[in-house]
Amino acid sequence: MKDFLSTKNMTKDEILGLLDTAEAFRELSRRDVKKAPTLKGKTVLNVFFENSTRTRTSFELAAKRLSADAVNFTASNSSTQKGETLIDTIQNLEAMQSDIMIVRHSCSGSVHFIAENTKSAVINAGDGLNEHPTQAMLDLMTIKRAKHEFEGLTATIMGDITHSRVARSNIWAMKTLGMKVKLFGPPTVLPNDMSPFGCHVCSNIEEAIEDSDVVMALRIQRERQGKLLIPSVREYSAFFGLSPKHLQIMKKDALIMHPGPINRGVEISSYMADHPQSVILDQVENGVAIRMALLCMVKKEG
Ligand code: CP
DSSP states (O other), X not given: OOOBOOSTTOOHHHHHXXXXXXXXXXXXXXXXXXXXXXXXXXXXXXXXXXXXXXHHHHHHHHHHHTTXXXXXXXXXXXXXXXXXXXXXXXXXXXXXXXXXXXEEESSTTHHHHHHXXXXXXXXXXXXXXXXXXXXXXXXXXXXXXXXXXXXXXXXXXXXXXXXXXXXXXXXXXXXXXXXXXXXXXXXXXXXXXXXXXTOEEOSSHXXXXXTOSEEEEOOOOHHHHSSOXXXXXXXXXXXXXXXXXXXXXXXXXXXXXXXXXOOBTTTBOHHHHTSTTBOHHHHHXXXXXXXXXXXXXXXXXX
16 A cells, blocks of 8 residues: 555555564564565655654654664754755655555544645644654554454543544544443543544543553643643643552553653643553553554556
8 A cells, every 4th residue: 555644544454464474573673684675766854744752653663673764853853944845855755756654643634635635645643733654563462462352342442532533543543443441531531522533432541441441641732722721730640640549449560651742740641651561661661663564555657
């Protein structure tokens, strides 16, 4: 396929196939020599209009481990600052004969727009509050490695659901795989209409986490909120944050997850983030493997 933009229309077989491919690349990344010739001669551009640590670094590592030439474009020190438009930027990058563009942008839908206007393969690295599909795939790989099956598992996603592209991509994919998804957060950061998600909305944290196999805490997306939509960080932490007292309610084998970056002491305490049940750094390791698999999957047009 040319692009990877969304989890919404992925089939169960497509998701499981991608996770299987990523397993092989995870193994390669643990070797002394972390290199395969698969993308030798290909040019991969990381085109980031928003900040990133995990996604950009792991895509760069993924491309280099597959022997591609990887170049980072960062909007904040580019000619975007001189007024160059999005489409001109993309067409100029394409003129350099890029094969794959990894794009992150603050506007929902912008990465789809870019994909329609370039022959390069495009991978969505996060578009506004719409989707972050590669994050969902690495989250699912982490769950599969710990739980082996998806059918019958319950996941709780808690926090700023309205502004979370991670939540959206995970909800679509988890439901495709037969998981039950529960959502929890302050009403001010839950969408007015929750019906499109088809998820159970919990009214308190106990209900949200008591029977869940996966508890995923989300960061408050202040950069997308305009004004802060919670009364105070202290209150948010007290009523909506994951803390040690919740271990008494949670399943003993529940996975504690977070896409990062973590705001320690806000949506999750340090104790919970660093707890043996936390798989947060496994998520990061699996991110490189998933992105290697995706780089092999997409293909430039023509
Ligand atoms: N999870 C995630 O997308 O992290 P970054 O913003 O650091 O890429």
